[in-house]
Amino acid sequence: GQQVKQSSPSLTVQEGGISILNCDYENDMFDYFAWYKKYPDNSPTLLISVRSNVDKREDGRLTVFLNKSGKHFSLHITASQPEDTAVYLCAAGGGYQNFYFGKGTSLTVIP
Amino acid sequence: AQTIHQWPVAEIKAVGSPLSLGCTIKGKSSPNLYWYWQATGGTLQQLFYSITVGQVESVVQLNLSASRPKDDQFILSTEKLLLSHSGFYLCAWSWDNYEQYFGPGTRLTVL
Numbered sequence: 001g002q003q004v005k006q007s008s009p010s011l012t013v014q015e016g017g018i019s020i021l022n023c024d025y026e027n028d029m030f031d032y033f034a035w036y037k038k039y040p041d042n043s044p045t046l047l048i049s050v051r052s053n054v055d056k057r058e059d060g061r062l063t064v065f066l067n068k069s070g071k072h073f074s075l076h077i078t079a080s081q082p083e084d085t086a087v088y089l090c091a092a093g094g095g096y097q098n099f100y101f102g103k104g105t106s107l108t109v110i111p
Numbered sequence: 112a113q114t115i116h117q118w119p120v121a122e123i124k125a126v127g128s129p130l131s132l133g134c135t136i137k138g139k140s141s142p143n144l145y146w147y148w149q150a151t152g153g154t155l156q157q158l159f160y161s162i163t164v165g166q167v168e169s170v171v172q173l174n175l176s177a178s179r180p181k182d183d184q185f186i187l188s189t190e191k192l193l194l195s196h197s198g199f200y201l202c203a204w205s206w207d208n209y210e211q212y213f214g215p216g217t218r219l220t221v222l
Contacts, residue, residue: 032209034210041218043216044155044201045213046210046212049210099157101154101155
């Protein structure tokens with residue numbers, strides 16, 4: 001089955017608002033969680049990541065929240081801008097061969 | 112600064128023909144290297160990883176093989192392409208098996 005799930009295939013947010021992207025994972029042995037940004041026909045770019053020993057990490061407008069008991073993590077983008085429009089991939093893993101991606105959430109920020 | 116190159120940028124190949132895709136990483140010695148594949152509309156999927164020259168581990172069986180002939184080079188190949196091999200192939204590197212950084216990718220179309 002899918003190890004990492006992004007339940008919302010798309011999200012639309014008004015410019016200036018908060019974009020919240022969600023991700024659920026299956027394996028409670030995963031110890032690394034990441035968010036990537038991807039444009040069509042381009043490769044993913046690492047945005048932000050956390051290890052399992054923290055439950056929150058901030059970097060500018062981006063914040064990752066990790067809920068280990070719920071096997072859930074999320075990406076919050078504050079002050080969303082039209083240039084944030086892209087596909088966001090979550091990924092989780094632990095070990096060299098255990099790195100799984102979600103299908104992605106397409107974020108559209110409306111001016 | 113580390114740079115990762117993939118070649119070719121795109122390929123159109125016939126079913127049954129051989130394939131060789133390449134990846135080089137500069138500016139980082141002894142990186143962990145990975146091959147990923149994404150079918151059109153599909154999820155990014157890890158295929159192989161390598162933590163040292165000459166050593167490659169398979170994650171998913173897709174009638175493909177990989178080799179690491181040099182510290183900075185990772186090759187993906189097959190002797191006979193299938194229609195199902197079409198998609199986007201990505202090489203990635205990491206220093207510590209956590210943050211993974213992707214190359215620009217190769218778009219493969221098998222006809």
